[in-house]
Amino acid sequence: MVEVSKEVLRSLVEGKLPWPDIKAIMSAVIKDSDRFEKYIEILQERVSWKERILLPIGLHLFIVEKENGDRIVKCECGYEFGDYRVNWKLQALIYVRDDEEKLEEIYPGFWKPDPEIWEIREFYCPECATLLEVESVPKGYPLIFDFLPDIDSFYSEWLNKPLKTFSEFEDRTYEFIKKEWGGEEVE
Numbered sequence: 001m002v003e004v005s006k007e008v009l010r011s012l013v014e015g016k017l018p019w020p021d022i023k024a025i026m027s028a029v030i031k032d033s034d035r036f037e038k039y040i041e042i043l044q045e046r047v048s049w050k051e052r053i054l055l056p057i058g059l060h061l062f063i064v065e066k067e068n069g070d071r072i073v074k075c076e077c078g079y080e081f082g083d084y085r086v087n088w089k090l091q092a093l094i095y096v097r098d099d100e101e102k103l104e105e106i107y108p109g110f111w112k113p114d115p116e117i118w119e120i121r122e123f124y125c126p127e128c129a130t131l132l133e134v135e136s137v138p139k140g141y142p143l144i145f146d147f148l149p150d151i152d153s154f155y156s157e158w159l160n161k162p163l164k165t166f167s168e169f170e171d172r173t174y175e176f177i178k179k180e181w182g183g184e185e186v187e
Helices: 006-013 019-027 035-046 100-104 151-158 173-181
Strands: 052-056 061-065 071-075 080-083 093-097 118-124 131-138
Touching: 006 019, 006 035, 035 052, 052 151, 093 100
Parallel strands: none
Antiparallel strands: 052 061, 061 071, 071 080, 093 118, 118 131
């Protein structure tokens, strides 16, 4: 078993750990049992807000637990995207590269996709303008909901540390869209 200290994990998170050390950590068959908790502690120390980080879902995005027990997606800067069961991308600033000129900026020459059938979407935080995600999809394709974790099962069955409140594990994106943009009341 490779025991990884909090200091080594911090160096890994900060991008300062040498490749041989990273490889040794990745190659270990048995991981230390508290590695996830140490990782969450490091992430928590890096943010200015107090809500408890339950799970990172990107370099700058986290599922956090509010004081009232609600679970939301939150950016490193503090911007709140809302319920983690709703695709956070609906609340992001979106820049779409869907023509020759925009695509040429990142894919010069023959490397770029055909703008008649393909587009690249960049998702930015509305508060700090950090690029949070990029997706390359056929034109008109719906926003991809990348990750909807069953947090309660993860904490109770994998970590043996059940959370205080329970949150129904379901995609609520459609209900959000109906309520926010469809003009309909959702039960």
